Amino acid sequence: MPPEEKLSAKVSNAASDMASDIGSFIRSQRELAQVSVRQLAEKSGVSNPYLSQVERGLRKPSADVLNQIAKALRVSAEVLYVRAGILEPSDKSQVRDAIITDSAITERQKQILLDIYVSFAQQSESIDQDEAIDQECPTESDSNE
Numbered sequence: 001m002p003p004e005e006k007l008s009a010k011v012s013n014a015a016s017d018m019a020s021d022i023g024s025f026i027r028s029q030r031e032l033a034q035v036s037v038r039q040l041a042e043k044s045g046v047s048n049p050y051l052s053q054v055e056r057g058l059r060k061p062s063a064d065v066l067n068q069i070a071k072a073l074r075v076s077a078e079v080l081y082v083r084a085g086i087l088e089p090s091d092k093s094q095v096r097d098a099i100i101t102d103s104a105i106t107e108r109q110k111q112i113l114l115d116i117y118v119s120f121a122q123q124s125e126s127i128d129q130d131e132a133i134d135q136e137c138p139t140e141s142d143s144n145e
Contacts, residue, residue, distance in 0.1 A: 021084075023056055025080070026069060030073065037055065043072035076110060
């Protein structure tokens with residue numbers, strides 16, 4: 001098999017694996033929500049046969065379809081985008097992951113909490129950097145003591 005065909009086969013297999021991964025993830029989220037395929041199809045505005053094919057890994061849904069499914073399941077669209085390979089995963093954070101996967105709050109509430117969390121994390125990082133700089137560069141008053 002020529003190298004081009006090997007590469008093409010690998011890419012095709014990777015795309016198939018990714019479609020299967022997002023499909024199985026959607027299925028597990030649907031089952032956790034105790035919703036049938038038909039109910040999820042109705043809530044998301046995605047056809048029942050198409051959703052079934054997505055769950056079985058036969059189709060790779062677009063970002064728009066993932067967004068509709070995310071809203072219907074009350075999960076973060078970002079999580080589905082990462083699972084589908086549309087977005088790169090961001091830095092791991094247990095707090096961030098807990099907020100994203102919490103089904104007790106709305107998407108808007110999740111986004112607000114994430115914005116606040118990121119703001120606090122950046123503020124803490126800035127303070128840590130300032131303290132590190134202060135330790136590396138003693139001031140004139142420090143050297144007189």
